[in-house]
Amino acid sequence: MKPVLEVKGLTGGYSPRRPVLHDLNFEVGAGEMVGLIGLNGAGKSTAIKHILGLMQAHEGEIRIGGHTLAEEPEHYRHSLAYVPETPLLFDELTVEEHLRLTGMAYDVEEAAFNQRSEGLLEEFYMLPKRKAFASHLSKGMRQKVMIMNALLARPSLYVIDEPFLGLDPLGIRSLLDKLVEVTKEGSSVFMSSHILSTVESYCSRFIVLHQGVIVAQGTLADVCGAAGMSRDGGAGSLEEAFYRLVADGGTHGSFR
Structure with a gap:
């Protein structure tokens, strides 16, 4: 292999x-x-x-x-998916919108996207922040969004x-x-x-x-x-x- x-x-x-x-x-x-x-x-x-x-x-x-x-x-x-040391997000997008953008970039099907995004929001304790803009998140929360985006993509x-x-x-x-x-x-x-x-x-x-x-x-x-x-x-x-x-x-x- x-x-x-x-x-x-x-x-x-x-x-x-x-x-x-x-x-x-x-x-x-x-x-x-x-x-x-x-x-x-x-x-x-x-x-x-x-x-x-x-x-x-x-x-x-x-x-x-x-x-x-x-x-x-x-x-x-x-x-591949990349999680940098310093989180890089769009301040005008919400947590959910970042996940949606990643799903589109990696051609994630709708059913898979809904299942993965909900699971990641729950696992990383970000459900209460799903509608929050990136500019309103702490550094740790911004890093969680970066990590969730990578995990959503399911790359090799x-x-x-x-x-x-x-x-x-x-x-x-x-x-x-x-x-x-x-x-x-x-x-x-x-x-x-x-x-x-x-x-x-x-x-x-x-x-x-x-x-x-x-x-x-x-x-x-x-x-x-x-x-x-x-x-x-x-x-x-x-x-x-x-x-x-x-x-x-x-x-x-x-x-x-």
Whole structure:
């Protein structure tokens, strides 16, 4: 089975003379939740922008469902949904209208739209705010609208950048429960987050990005091994492995 997301030899950034990313190679399979972790400035957001098609690679290619953006732009864009770190909404639209706009963009049938939208409004405790304009929502509520829009679309790939910022505990729990649900249904999640304990608990594989280079990737055992740690007896955590990999510039080497 082909991976949902394939990144091969990706080198890129804002200037060809000074690339931010250097020869990134990784995959995300169907039904997987993969965590992208790194310090501020490691290149996580730049990598995500390349996947979204907002930046053009200097070298390498990115495929979603076996297609590049240049080959099949409509298929590529319909295959992914993005939740950014900072919610971006139309102030003049209500919560319901944002969901309706997303349903139209992703060609969601009316019956499916009604079922999904009602369920998401209930699960994220937004039923009382369904008629509220985006300009009247708190940051956490605006983030919930972004998340609901992504979940409404039911794409094969969810790209999520720091999704927990601004969310209350109920919102975080609702999001994590839904991510587990969509992966069980076969969709994939590529998630960037600084909350390493949550990433460790919910992701099956991890990518550690440092100074634009993948210094470790794979299961928790793989990452701990790349950090020079022993996993005997269940010892070692993602947080400790991450610290060892990036604190000294990633001198433990890489797992690719």
